[in-house]
Amino acid sequence: MHGEQTLILMRMKSSFLVLTVLLTGFNCALAYDAGQYLAGQLDGEQGEEQRKNDSPQKSAYLSNTNDYLETMSTIDPETYAIPGMTPELVGSKKEKREQLKNVQEPMGKYDDSTELISISKSELFEKYYRSGSGSFSFSYFRLNHKSNNSAYSSMFDSEQTRDLGGILIHFDKFVERMSSFEIGYSLGTGIGFRSGRGQFSSAQTMSNTTFKLWTIPIDAHLAVAIPLWKFSKLYASGGPAGMILLQNRSDFNENEDGKNVNQVSYGYSARAALRISLSNMFVGSGQKMFRAYNVTNAFLSLEGRYDSFNNFQDDFSISGASMGAGFTFEYF
Numbered sequence: 348m349h350g351e352q353t354l355i356l357m358r359m360k361s362s363f364l365v366l367t368v369l370l371t372g373f374n375c376a377l378a379y380d381a382g383q384y385l386a387g388q389l390d391g392e393q394g395e396e397q398r399k400n401d402s403p404q405k406s407a408y409l410s411n412t413n414d415y416l417e418t419m420s421t422i423d424p425e426t427y428a429i430p431g432m433t434p435e436l437v438g439s440k441k442e443k444r445e446q447l448k449n450v451q452e453p454m455g456k457y458d459d460s461t462e463l464i465s466i467s468k469s470e471l472f473e474k475y476y477r478s479g480s481g482s483f484s485f486s487y488f489r490l491n492h493k494s495n496n497s498a499y500s501s502m503f504d505s506e507q508t509r510d511l512g513g514i515l516i517h518f519d520k521f522v523e524r525m526s527s528f529e530i531g532y533s534l535g536t537g538i539g540f541r542s543g544r545g546q547f548s549s550a551q552t553m554s555n556t557t558f559k560l561w562t563i564p565i566d567a568h569l570a571v572a573i574p575l576w577k578f579s580k581l582y583a584s585g586g587p588a589g590m591i592l593l594q595n596r597s598d599f600n601e602n603e604d605g606k607n608v609n610q611v612s613y614g615y616s617a618r619a620a621l622r623i624s625l626s627n628m629f630v631g632s633g634q635k636m637f638r639a640y641n642v643t644n645a646f647l648s649l650e651g652r653y654d655s656f657n658n659f660q661d662d663f664s665i666s667g668a669s670m671g672a673g674f675t676f677e678y679f
Contacts (some may be wrong), residue, residue, distance in 0.1 A: 404498035479677030486673030496663030513539025585617035
């Protein structure tokens with residue numbers, strides 16, 4: 348009996364001790380929430396100062412509202428350049444502003460209330476799609492050249508002629524770009540290939556000899572363009588040109604005279620094209636090309652070309668109009 352009373356007293360003491368610990372912890376928490384300071388606790392100002400001193404000096408986040416406002420106040424109101432976030436630009440202040448406006452403009456701007464204003468892809472594209480300083484073009488042509496020489500016509504302009512066409516490349520440089528008119532110059536070259544069989548002049552029959560002809564045009568043109576809204580433009584160029592003809596025949600030995608015949612002529616050529624803006628039609632792809640290659644505008648180009656050359660070493664001339672298609676890329 349006496350042992351059972353002793354066990355009951357021990358259990359009551361243990362329960363009382365646990366209850367005392369719980370009440371003490373709750374009282375401390377309540378005192379902290381109510382603004383009451385416990386022994387050893389720093390007061391409000393000292394605690395705030397201590398927390399600032401204990402925090403890392405270089406944080407990836409803004410620690411408080413004052414830091415945020417201080418950062419926002421450093422934004423350049425003329426260029427919207429944010430220190431540490433905007434790429435380094437070179438040149439005068441005006442040139443830097445133009446570079447940021449046309450090349451590296453962010454997807455939004457901060458107004459006076461420091462709120463981010465969003466800008467759509469099409470609005471951003473409007474700012475740079477006509478900012479290119481030059482262009483690169485490549486086109487495929489069927490070089491439809493006619494000649495006053497019957498031997499040339501029988502070999503390279505007949506039903507037996509094998510015509511692979513030609514590839515032309517041009518580099519244009521803009522001198523002046525206005526809203527309704529563009530002017531510049533164009534340099535270009537290319538190569539075309541034809542082959543045909545010789546013909547006996549007496550019997551008017553075809554021989555087994557194969558003649559191959561490579562044509563290499565060289566252009567130096569004055570170029571103009573008229574934008575038709577933002578989806579297309581009309582392009583034209585013309586000026587002096589040269590033509591190199593490389594001829595090879597199969598019935599002569601490699602080192603025999605007449606195996607290879609090369610001739611050069613000067614003359615003139617002209618180009619005209621309707622260019623359809625692919626970057627405006629597919630804005631997302633256009634922006635990817637802009638970021639990756641500085642391509643401000645990409646076009647599908649439907650082209651026409653005229654050549655006239657009559658100053659070859661032999662007494663003959665070639666001329667004619669050709670049609671082709673290709674792509675043009677304007678860039679910074």
